[in-house]
Amino acid sequence: MKYKALVVMLSVAGLAECPVIACADEAVGNMRAVTATPSAWAVVAEQESNASQATIKAVPSNVIREPKAVSDAIESQTPEKNGRVQSQPLINNVPLSSFLTPAKKAPAAVSAKQEAAPSAPDTRPLWKLFNQHEYDRVEQGIARLQSQYPDWKAPSELVALLAQKRREQRLEQVIREQDTEALVKLGEQYPEAFSCAAIDKAWALAAARATLGQRESLQAQLQHLVTQCEKEEDRLATLYKSQHWLSREEWEALIALGAATPRTARGEALFQQLVYQNGVEDLALAIKQHDNARVDSLFEQLQPEIVARKDISQLLLVAWHDFKLERLAAAQDLFATALAMEPQNDNARYGLALVFAREQNHEEAITVAQGLPANDAGRNDLLLNAYLALAKQAYGQQDSQQTLNYLRQAKQAGALPRYASLMEAWSQFGLGNTTQASEVFASLYRAQPDEESAAGVMASYLKLDRADDIAPLATTEPLASQYKHHVAAGLFGQKRFFEARALDADTYGDAGGIAAPQAGAGIALRDKSGTQGLSQLSIRQVPVLEASMPTGNYGELNVSLREVRLDSGTLSRDALVGSGSSGAWRYSPTTSTTGLEPRVSWRDDVWDIALGMTPDNGEVSSRPTGYVAHQSMSKLATLTSSLYVEPVRESILSYTGMRDPYTGKQWGRVLRKGVRLNGLQQLGNNWSVSAAINLEYLDGESVETNRHAGVFASVGKNLDLPAFSYAVLGLGFNYDHYQKNLSHFTLGHGGYFSPERFVSIGPALDFLTRENQQFIVKGRLAFATVSIAEAASPWFPGNDDGNSYASSKNNGMSYTAEATGVWRINDRLQIGGALSERNAPQYRDETGMLFLRVLFESRQSVLSTDLPTRTFNGLY
Template identity: 25%
Template sequence: MPSLLYCEKRPSKLFLAMLSASMVGTMLGGAQVSAQVSTTYKEQQDRQGQVTQYGKPDVTGLWYHINQKQTQLANQELGRLKSAFPQWIVPSDIETALYQLNNPSKPSDVVTNQAASNPGSSKTPSKNKVAKDAPLQKFAQKTSAQRAFISAGEFTQLSTLANNLARYDYHMLLGWTALDKGLLSDAQHHFERAEALYETAVQKKGVVDGKRAIVNARIQSALGNSASNVNLKDSIARESTAQLKSMLLGANGQQVSETLLGEAWKRYDAERYQGAYVLFVLLDNHEGVWLSLRGQGENAKAGAYACEQASSQKFLTRCADFLASEQAEYYNNGQFQRSVDAGLALRDIRRLSPDEQALLGWSASQASTSLTDENAQIARDAFSATLASQRTAGEASNIDIANALIGLENAEGRAALAKKYPSVAHILQQQNAASAWPRKQFILSYNLEDARATTAQTKDAHTVVAGLTTRSRSGDEGLGNFDVFTSYIGVGGMVDSWQWQVALDYQQLYSGKPVTNSWFADGQASDDFAGIAGFEDKGLRAEITYQQTAFNFYANLEYELFDQPVDAELTGQLSATWFLPEVTLATTLFHLPKTDSLLSQAGTFNSEQTERWGYVIADGISVLAAHSFKPQWSVAGTLTWASLSGDGVADNKYLSLRTDVNYNLAPQISTTLDYWRVGPFFSYLGYDENLSGFTYGHGGYFSPNYMLSIGGYSELLTMEAHRWQFKLSTSLGLSRLAEPSDPRFPLLTANDTSNSLSSLNLPYSRSTGLSGNMMFEGQYRLSDEWIVAGYVGKAFAVEYQAFEAGIQIRWRPGKGEGVTSDELMRSSPRLSGFAL
């Protein structure tokens, strides 16, 4: 079997031809050649120019030299082809042609020709000497297969004979035979002896080729691919690796390196990537290592290796490609932090593309645990860099990125981003419009061009409004009754998102006369009461409303009843509402008159109209908080505290509390309902002093020591932006109140013996009963410009009843198909108390 392998490397006829050439060189005067084996492999960069299949070289040039009788060139070309293609089997026709070319005189007996061709040479054997080398001559005429199968003893005898004869040709013959038999030490011996005997350059080259063949054989043996092993293995034993490393560092390092490189590329082309990888690593061939890893499907290892060798542009590019792939793969696998790391490493190598920037942002935002951590900042930077290259605000990819960037910023940061990036501004406008509508911020919704708001009605045109209202309070007979009738006309408009309105009021107030013997002013009223029972007067009021994202503001100023008994003051309210993520918070500061009676609202005169007192002003604050704790469920609480004072009226304070829980039934009832909230409530009202009387020092307003109410309520509103809309509010509960026996003249020193009035007190009262109210509001769009609205309500409690109603007509130019609840008459913060 070894001879078969060797025949594939170097056929027997060729060896005979080349051996004969060396023996008859002097006689012919031509070039002499020696048998040679070379396994050098061309560099990787030249491989594409070679034949695509090892073992089948282009022999056109060889045939040309043979046909032109160019013996030396033909032998050199054959040697080159054998060196470049170690596994090539030389065709028999080429062997025959070369033999005839090298032996033109007598192609039969090699040794006889050699002897005849050198009759005068000092190295030409004599007749006796010819007899001595007969065994070698006979051995030379055998085929290479026959020579390879000689016994060890016979080979030893021939080696001894060759040593004694000291002829170049016989040492070369035995050197190649030893190589065929795998006797590398013997082959080394004979080639070194031949090296000492060569005479021509061709002979020297034969020795060099032989010694190179030994090196190649040692390499093949270490690779497990030698002539003694048919099975080709990819793995290399540790000992063999050490041997190859030693050979690379030895005198034949260049040959070893070239041979191993050729073997490595052969394995690579044969898709034996693991074996190629081992050799490329041994040779420190970066290109081969990278390609072999890729061939094995070890893309991650190949990429990491490319990054290790990133000192060259080629590997720098490969490293970048690997990191870009890793960045995407890690993200797709949900390994967001590793995707971030890959993206950052890629950014250190080259500028990220917009898609890579965006992916870095997505990975970092997913890996982030808070808005203040490092990943959050990485995401902000990456998304910002992506948006900086945007073309239009509405591009889908930009919208997604802008949405993510918005989620990483607080309100202040979002505002800054909106100024910088059109897509952020576009999204924020859409988000704000979408959130403004359910919050009943219809002015903001209109300004943000929400289609629902702009279709429903025009908000920024001038408005003319006129209306009538009436309210009636029935309590104790006489002064306990109070009626107010108001007519008004106003104009309004909008400037830079600020909605304004001014109105002129005309009011008629009527209280009735005190009942005979009832306490009034400084004593008990008589039948001939000459004081005022009411009056009519004019007033001015102005208000502004402003709505911004998650914020409402409202303010009003009034100067009512120019000629009322007690000089009027400038009154009004400041109200603000914040729509926070978890809670809606509203607060109002107010400076308003108590409107329970003529005495508390405007003041009055005594029966002789010589003294005036009253006009009670409440200075206080109201706070409301509401929270939706689960779908359709919410809880709310309201607190109001105020200090009261008036002209000739004792000071007082009060505290009001209310809490309720409600559930929205609308989704289960009808799609025409915006909401229908039902639930229980509890309220408390308490004053420091009972100043409900109509004598000096009293203010004529309801001021119990306490009033507790518990019950249920319902509030229903139909859908927004329809042509008509109504709102219905009802409540029913059980109330308990107590009115203490406080002084009838609280400004007098108690029990002053000089004034008998100082010891008089109000009667003590405590009662329990039902209380409730019902309010119906509605509005209807008559046309694009005209809307009519109204309300009617009724309330009752222990010894108390009240009624109120109103109607209004509005004109506003522009188009409109519906109405919104912010323009229901009692939805104004002036009446509701909060900017909601």
């Protein structure tokens, strides 16, 4: 027969309480409830009718809190999946008789005696009231009987039992009211009430002493309970509970004391579990306190037991500790051991995968991580990071295809971070999937403008020849700067230095001598072979003075003045010159002269305009000269067109004019008035074709007018040499035709080479060293097969007297070797010069010049615009 019997109220400081205490009577169902304080705790027991012990069903947290690991050990619970032992209630078999002493029946002898002596008061009602726990009524009954029977004394046994019940009530009240001081006093007065037989009260007294800080009496009591209690479960439970009342050192000393007590096999297992749990708690505390040396020492002692018990939670605890300390090899061993013990342990698998990842063993990390559940967030993170790491390695090895393979697998684990998307785009670009790459780069740049995506947009769009499509995207930085820099670089490569500097001053502001205020002085010499006094010519330009200054950001104004000294040597007495009359010369022949040749010019990257005069002090008055040139450029083509009026510098007659030594008539000073078109077309793979057409009208003072047409064409291959802007090896063809042969020096002739047909074909090497360096050199080396045909010509064109010069033909080889250069001496000084030799079957022409230039702004390099092109051209 079952009955629910007991809820005991304990109100000791340090012990918890329950709200209601139910006190059981001997009769079934006779129960009264006593209301307790909110902090009370309940011990509820279920008892069979033939049982002598009660089972504790719930323990309050603020009095006797069992560490879950020990309670599990005592209950022999099975660890959960991840190795962490779960807390379960500790079951302690406490003798009910040691807590509540049942009322005794009235002795039979007493009853018989009362029946035999009816004159004495009847005490049976008193015993009945006692058995019904009506202690107040018992006392009232005794008092009443003593007043009725003055000589009567209450039975000593009843008095003793009543006193005992009153003590028990007092103890219950003290416990219920949590009066720790009163409880400790009761413990001192009635130690027998707190013996092993009343183990629950003994624990309550221990908790009170712990609350009051009575360390010595507490330790003495606990040592007594641990060593003297007959029931081993009480001893073990005391060891367990005492860890909340003692310091760790005191508790471990108590465990050592309890080790000497006898135990059953089951008790020994529970005691060893308690010792083990103490060790692992020490281990956990050391890890929490970051006491690494103690952790290592404790784990070395506990590891065999941990492995034997397959305590995976402790293995993982230490494994994660080692992982955080970057002791990856040790962590790997522990994670692997835990995983071998429990293959489905996700904690161990995750840790092992992380170790492999930290060790850069990404293939193993992937293999291990794939064993995690598909919906595990950690699994996806591991796989994503591992595949990204492998993609980085492949990308660093420039293996674009493998990079894309890894990134494709990474996408299955999660969204790619931005840097991975950039790797994907660059890999597509490397494989030639430029359109796809450009779309990704543009999308990434729109989402987050940065240097990497901007560079990708530039590279892919330019490769697709979509440079114009960059502009709509280049409204923000950094693409705006990169695009501007690209355009400026293109302009710079096209020699459009003014525009490049204006667009990107940071890069090209200090380049060369672009539009820097400057002045220079030099000398220029030319010697052309020919007949002395006639076609032979020596030109000395000493000095050559120049000055330049910028006009805004895009142009430069140049002013030059040259003193030109011409000399053709001594004229032979039998030379056919002027009117050709025989006899003595009435006037000295013109074989030398000196004059000034001024010129002013302005240029930018598109236009070049000049206005000047032929040298003064000649036999024929000076004439204006000049030109207008325009250059248009595209990515692969350049077209230069010009209109010009220039002197013919082939003899004194053609350049400044002569006087007839017989009549004194002045004639000559021939001007070329023409149009010239030059074109260059890039063909790809560094091949190019170029062509020029030149149409001229020539006239001079008393010189027969003439017409000239010239055509030039070539094909060339840029050798793509690192130190050169270009080095083009080509094959050229040239054809010139003059309507009249006016190369002679009689009246009506102009004294300039004017063949009916001039044809040349041959190879040439044209080169220019790199721009923006400390020096720059431009040169040409050409060889050609030449065929020349000069037509017959009257002595006096326009006044034919029947005499004529015979026609002629001449074939042979020619060559040209020339170079001009500029060297930067320092930030303010440049020195330059030129050398040239032109050799044809009928003449040889040699040129040289030297100059020094002063810059009025600091410049760090030189450009092709610093070459003495105008001075050099002014010799021909």
